[in-house]
Amino acid sequence: MPSATIKLFLPRGDAKSLRTAEISNWTGMAIAAPRTDLDDLLLREELDKAGVYILTGADPLSGSPRAYIGEAEIIRERLKQHKSKEFWTSAVVFVSKDENLTKGHVR
Numbered sequence: 001m002p003s004a005t006i007k008l009f010l011p012r013g014d015a016k017s018l019r020t021a022e023i024s025n026w027t028g029m030a031i032a033a034p035r036t037d038l039d040d041l042l043l044r045e046e047l048d049k050a051g052v053y054i055l056t057g058a059d060p061l062s063g064s065p066r067a068y069i070g071e072a073e074i075i076r077e078r079l080k081q082h083k084s085k086e087f088w089t090s091a092v093v094f095v096s097k098d099e100n101l102t103k104g105h106v107r
Contacts, residue, residue: 011040020046022097032092038083041091047076051095055088 005024012018018033018040033041035057041047053075055068066087072078075093082088 018044027097028094029097030092030094032090035089035091038079038091041093042076042079046095047079047093048074049095049099051075051093053079053091053093055082055085056090056092057088060087 002025004026007022007024008015009020010017011020016034018037019031021030021032022028029046031041031044031046050071050073052069052071055070057066058064059066068082068085068088070078070082075095079091079093
């Protein structure tokens, strides 16, 4: 397995807050944040792109772990639509660092 470097950026200096991750030799990028930082996440310019996102939390009835996986042409607009969904506590977004990821790719 070839080696890789992971570059993490903590805008607030807190690993439990908003954070970004990039892997060397990969054109993608991950951006993660707890629900409490959703407003800061929505300000990120990377969310103007197409991508895939995962919302995680607990099922309100059973307490079991739950995940919602979605895709969008403009991630920011889609995440705004999930503000009213109560189950999720964390979001992870995957986008391209360049313009090589389109709606067709994420589907």
